[in-house]
Amino acid sequence: MWGERTAQVWLARRDAVVRLHLDRLQALELAVPPTLDHLCYVSSAARILDALERDALVAPLEGSVIPLPHQLYALQRAMSGDRVRYLLADEVGLGKTIEAGLILRELKVRGLVKRILVVAPAGLVSQWVSEMQTHFHEDFRLVQPSNFGAWRQLAGVDENENLWRLNDQVVCSLDSVKPMDARRGWSREQVARYNRERFEDLVSAGWDLVIVDEAHRLGGSTEQVARYRLGEALAQSAPYLLLLSATPHQGKTDAFRRLVAFLDADALPTMSRSPGTTSRRSSSAPRRAVPSMRRASRCSSRATPRSSRSNGTTLAGSSGPSTMRSPSTSARATTRRSARRRPPSAS
Numbered sequence: 028m029w030g031e032r033t034a035q036v037w038l039a040r041r042d043a044v045v046r047l048h049l050d051r052l053q054a055l056e057l058a059v060p061p062t063l064d065h066l067c068y069v070s071s072a073a074r075i076l077d078a079l080e081r082d083a084l085v086a087p088l089e090g091s092v093i094p095l096p097h098q099l100y101a102l103q104r105a106m107s108g109d110r111v112r113y114l115l116a117d118e119v120g121l122g123k124t125i126e127a128g129l130i131l132r133e134l135k136v137r138g139l140v141k142r143i144l145v146v147a148p149a150g151l152v153s154q155w156v157s158e159m160q161t162h163f164h165e166d167f168r169l170v171q172p173s174n175f176g177a178w179r180q181l182a183g184v185d186e187n188e189n190l191w192r193l194n195d196q197v198v199c200s201l202d203s204v205k206p207m208d209a210r211r212g213w214s215r216e217q218v219a220r221y222n223r224e225r226f227e228d229l230v231s232a233g234w235d236l237v238i239v240d241e242a243h244r245l246g247g248s249t250e251q252v253a254r255y256r257l258g259e260a261l262a263q264s265a266p267y268l269l270l271l272s273a274t275p276h277q278g279k280t281d282a283f284r285r286l287v288a289f290l291d292a293d294a295l296p297t298m299s300r301s302p303g304t305t306s307r308r309s310s311s312a313p314r315r316a317v318p319s320m321r322r323a324s325r326c327s328s329r330a331t332p333r334s335s336r337s338n339g340t341t342l343a344g345s346s347g348p349s350t351m352r353s354p355s356t357s358a359r360a361t362t363r364r365s366a367r368r369r370p371p372s373a374s
Contacts, residue, residue, distance in 0.1 A: 075136065086132035092125055092162040101126045106133055111267045112290045114242070116275050123271045124155070127238050128163045130269060140235035140267060142195045143167075147240035149200040155240070156198050168194040172203050172225045190224070191232035201244065204229050205253040226257065234265040242270035245289070246282030255285060262289035 032049045075085055087094050105111050115123045134140040145155050159165040206226045245258030276283045287294050
């Protein structure tokens with residue numbers, strides 16, 4: 028065909044016939060006996076190819092970890108859509124790191140991600156490097172921005188080169204890359220250089236997947252704090268985002284809303300009210316005016332002379348009901364009082 032020699036090969040497992048170039052075929056007499064490593068490689072490749080054709084999950088088939096059912100469900104849920112941007116909020120000890128590793132491996136096997144950034148608290152960065160290597164055979168580089176100056180001197184790297192691009196899989200500390208507005212004793216040029224090397228170059232390094240451990244720390248008290256600005260920039264720097272936190276809410280609704288907004292800005296409604304709605308403060312104003320009116324009524328009732336209340340009428344503002352005695356009732360009461368005062372008759 029078209030000047031090339033081809034052959035038709037029947038694949039018994041698929042019950043299909045494919046056309047191959049003769050250069051890809053070899054006679055059985057000339058074939059070299061395959062080694063055990065080659066057989067393992069071909070078998071693994073065939074399993075991966077078969078799983079991808081069936082849209083199955085490949086990450087659980089490899090690695091040294093046996094996923095638990097809830098971890099497999101998290102992986103399946105994350106890979107069910109095109110946008111892998113999720114908050115993994117399992118309780119402490121249920122394996123959020125394993126879930127993130129499974130999603131990471133699945134994305135890499137499918138060729139969707141290459142450059143991966145993991146941002147974690149300072150006490151967990153070494154653990155991330157170790158677990159990714161132990162469970163998923165992924166090599167991550169622990170980067171400490173405080174060593175950037177020594178890197179540039181030893182490697183002869185240009186001052187304007189982005190050092191975050193030197194490694195495809197990086198783990199760094201959260202507080203070491205957050206932006207800084209000012210520092211005592213530093214000039215504006217020093218602060219600008221600090222933010223450029225640690226924050227701006229990190230965000231613009233072209234990451235495919237960003238994973239943030241203890242992500243609730245990025246919520247911040249306001250939108251002006253450094254950690255929130257870091258989280259907002261990281262959320263916009265990669266198409267795939269995983270946030271890990273065992274306590275995403277912590278009783279702070281505003282911080283939780285800011286955290287979820289990193290994944291989807293329209294996921295939760297805002298607290299702003301339309302001009303036609305009534306705020307809680309305005310609706311509660313009449314209720315605050317009622318106690319003052321009652322106090323004024325009680326003061327007026329105390330100031331009324333005692334003789335003005337001797338006719339049996341309950342005045343407004345007092346604690347009793349508003350009633351008035353009839354004349355007949357008053358007469359019967361007077362008769363009973365006089366009968367009790369009458370002395371006994373002489374025998």
